[in-house]
Amino acid sequence: MNNREISEVMDITSNLPEECIANIISKTSPPDACRMSLVSRTFSSAATSNLVWEALLPPDHQQIISESVSSSSSLSMPSKKDLYFSLCDNPILIGNGNRSFTIHKWSGKKxxxxxxxxxxxxxxxxxxxxxxxxxxxxxxxxxxxxxxxxxxxxxxxxxxxxxxxxxxxxxxxxxxxxxxxxxxxxxxxxxxxxxxxxxxxxxxxxxxxxxxxxxxxxxxxxxxxxxxxxxxxxxxxxxxxxxxxxxxxxxxxxxxxxxxxxxxxxxxxxxxxxxxxxxxxxxxx
The missing domain is CATH 2.60.120.260 (Galactose-binding domain-like)
Known part of the structure; x- marks a missing residue:
């Protein structure tokens, strides 16, 4: 999104509750969610919510994590956003340890x-x-x-x-x-x-x-x-x-x-x- 598009979104969503804004942001992309968190306090809270980043993570990420043989401490995060970026930057070993899993930072693809x-x-x-x-x-x-x-x-x-x-x-x-x-x-x-x-x-x-x-x-x-x-x-x-x-x-x-x-x-x-x-x-x- 460019600045004009973000401004238009702000006009449309100015009277919406935060949960509705988060639901809208969850339909975009990880880069857009990060940019929209800079718009205002309301947008920042919505864009960093678990609702948004749960939607941006792969649907089966919990099942994949359950197969991990990596350290579980780095995967038990309360914030879905932190989990997202941890899975981008820190490959986890799965199965018998001969495969690794990460997600693509710009898309959330596996x-x-x-x-x-x-x-x-x-x-x-x-x-x-x-x-x-x-x-x-x-x-x-x-x-x-x-x-x-x-x-x-x-x-x-x-x-x-x-x-x-x-x-x-x-x-x-x-x-x-x-x-x-x-x-x-x-x-x-x-x-x-x-x-x-x-x-x-x-x-x-x-x-x-x-x-x-x-x-x-x-x-x-x-x-x-x-x-x-x-x-x-x-x-x-x-x-x-x-x-x-x-x-x-x-x-x-x-x-x-x-x-x-x-x-x-x-x-x-x-x-x-x-x-x-x-x-x-x-x-x-």
Whole structure:
């Protein structure tokens, strides 16, 4: 909302009780609720009420919180607004601790991250190929929200994938899937392109895109391949690369598959450290 729109709302609602104003604000968005709290004392009280922020939280947030294995003290807040922003900024581990949940700050839409242990990693159980290390054993790896990360020791056949159910995501939302990883100090064979894909499992077609796990600054001769993807650095010190996107029309029970593979060049590769795959809303800010 701009200043003129807020002024018009004030004129319309000047004689309404606070609860009615709160009900109106609850139909807007988190950014609008925050802006409208600056309008007047009445609006501030209404815009920070539990009625507003209960409506802006995901409808099933209490059920998700009940599955949390994170510290419960940070989730037992009397203020729904405080709970909202806590869930935005502090991912909670759910289920067996190999998934995390957050909400998108600007929309209230749900985001999930599948930790490395939640993914299928070919040869992942063989220590000569992959090493699963707790954080205490990985001083050079950025901080992880999960207990372990997957270190690639050496493989020629790289294939990692994960699944997520659309029924747990926010409906009518476009999602992107992102591989979250970093590159160790001693790596090799990662300059070759890999294939990434995102698809619904009930669809036969699977379109792969070419991507490079190394950023351009790590490559002596960065390719100018049209359409190829490169990673970007995250604020949490990890790297991410978009694997693909999908639109979740409703909460029908479909399954999305997200793949990383390099099974064509078959060169020996090492030094990749996988944190997980994040599924989050796109283009909502």
């Amino acid at each position: 985001s999930y991250m599948l930790g490395a242990r939640e993914l299928v990693v070919i040869w992942g159980d063989a220590s000569q190929y992959w090493n699963w290390s707790p954080l205490a054993d990985s001083p050079l790896v950025p901080k992880s929200r999960f207990s372990v990360v997957a270190h690639l020791v050496e493989v020629c056949w790289l294939h990692v994938w994960g699944h997520i159910e659309t029924k747990i995501l926010s409906p009518n939302t476009r999602y992107g899937a992102y591989l979250i990883y970093t590159i160790g100090d001693q790596f090799k064979g990662l300059e070759k392109p890999v294939k990434l894909s995102v698809r619904f499992l009930d669809e036969i077609r699977c379109d792969f895109i070419n991507a490079y796990l190394l950023s351009r600054t790590f490559m002596d001769d960065a390719p100018e391949e049209e359409g190829a993807r490169f990673p970007r650095d995250r604020e949490d010190m990890w790297m991410e690369i978009e694997m693909g996107e999908f639109f979740n029309h409703d909460q029908v029970d479909r399954v999305v598959e997200m793949q990383l593979r390099e099974t064509e060049v078959l060169n020996w590769k090492s030094g990749l450290v996988i944190h997980g795959i994040e599924v989050r809303p796109k283009d909502l800010r």
